[in-house]
Amino acid sequence: QAVVTQEPSLTVSPGGTVTLTCGSSTGAVTSGHYPYWFQQKPGQAPRTLIFDTSNKHSWTPARFSGSLLGGKAALTLSGAQPEDEAEYYCLLSYSGARVFGGGTKLTVL
Amino acid sequence: QVQLQESGPGLVKPSQTLSLTCTVSGDSISSGDYYWSWIRQPPGKGLEWIGYIHYSGSTYYNPSLKSRVTISVDTSKNQFSLKVSSVTAADTAVYYCARDGSFDLWGRGTLVTVSS
Numbered sequence: 001q002a003v004v005t006q007e008p009s010l011t012v013s014p015g016g017t018v019t020l021t022c023g024s025s026t027g028a029v030t031s032g033h034y035p036y037w038f039q040q041k042p043g044q045a046p047r048t049l050i051f052d053t054s055n056k057h058s059w060t061p062a063r064f065s066g067s068l069l070g071g072k073a074a075l076t077l078s079g080a081q082p083e084d085e086a087e088y089y090c091l092l093s094y095s096g097a098r099v100f101g102g103g104t105k106l107t108v109l
Numbered sequence: 110q111v112q113l114q115e116s117g118p119g120l121v122k123p124s125q126t127l128s129l130t131c132t133v134s135g136d137s138i139s140s141g142d143y144y145w146s147w148i149r150q151p152p153g154k155g156l157e158w159i160g161y162i163h164y165s166g167s168t169y170y171n172p173s174l175k176s177r178v179t180i181s182v183d184t185s186k187n188q189f190s191l192k193v194s195s196v197t198a199a200d201t202a203v204y205y206c207a208r209d210g211s212f213d214l215w216g217r218g219t220l221v222t223v224s225s
Contacts, residue, residue, distance in 0.1 A: 040156075046205070048211065048212040055211070096169045098161075099158065
């Protein structure tokens with residue numbers, strides 16, 4: 001089974017920009033992996049921010065964007081807010097199977 | 110609006126079978142070409158995808174769990190269910206159901222503890 005890798009932790013200053021990445025042990029991440037990004041705060045269910053690489057839900061703040069960058073999926077947060085402090089998970093699809101990354105703990109400080 | 114709700118025992122003994130149900134309200138589970146997923150999260154750890162089912166009954170499971178997992182659907186009750194057999198303490202987790210595809214809908218999750 002593929003392994004999906006994320007940065008364990010990142011820190012961003014309020015108002016700053018940060019990029020979280022999502023890599024695959026099988027090689028470059030492509031749109032065919034339909035990358036997803038989820039935000040999870042303590043005690044809450046995950047909330048989907050991005051699906052199919054760059055598509056947003058109606059509730060996704062405009063400051064979040066998804067892309068492919070250097071062979072990985074990427075989630076960019078531009079203009080970080082204190083409420084963006086959370087755990088972020090990516091999910092990749094492999095011909096039907098889904099694999100989560102280990103998560104990135106984002107601190108806004 | 111469409112909502113998902115997990116239900117089932119919160120405590121299961123080791124070696125027994127864990128059984129959970131996800132009830133879909135606000136729309137028919139058969140409407141739209143959706144798959145319905147189960148995901149779990151051990152306390153303090155990350156998310157793990159367990160598997161999904163289509164309302165037609167077709168399924169796909171996480172290879173690491175495939176030998177112990179069964180996901181089924183009951184369209185008459187608007188529900189889909191999860192069974193995990195031969196559970197151990199490692200199966201202790203919050204279990205979530207979600208609508209696959211865009212993962213736009215999630216249940217709140219239910220904690221299942223495996224303990225004697």
